[in-house]
Amino acid sequence: MLFTKPLAVPFTALALALSAPLALPAMAQEATQEAPGPSINDEQLQAFVAALREVDAIEQRYGASLNEADSEEERQAVITEANEAMVSAIEETPGITVQEYLEVLQQAQADPELNARIMEMLQG
Structure with a gap:
């Protein structure tokens, strides 16, 4: 994605995909x-x-824990907890669903103009 923080979006996409192993990848594939x-x-x-913004804040909170995890089991536990927090944050945001969030995220990856609009809104 073209966001200025290149690690944030891939972690988000990965985290969201991992949060509901059956539902979210299917939605992402359909989109x-x-x-x-x-x-x-x-x-x-x-x-x-x-x-x-909420997802980014969650990523910031869990990023250090993820980097400090000593084992794959600990990493998975951190990812699972972060995933749940991210999904909840999206679900609690008025006007968007998790599926819509993923769709916009995917469109922004493919559309530089949409990405630019998002960046402008993030900076505003």
């Missing part, structure tokens, strides 16, 4: 297989940005 995504209005983007 990827569709033709170019629908136009995203400013209200949807504002909800996405609000959720992204």
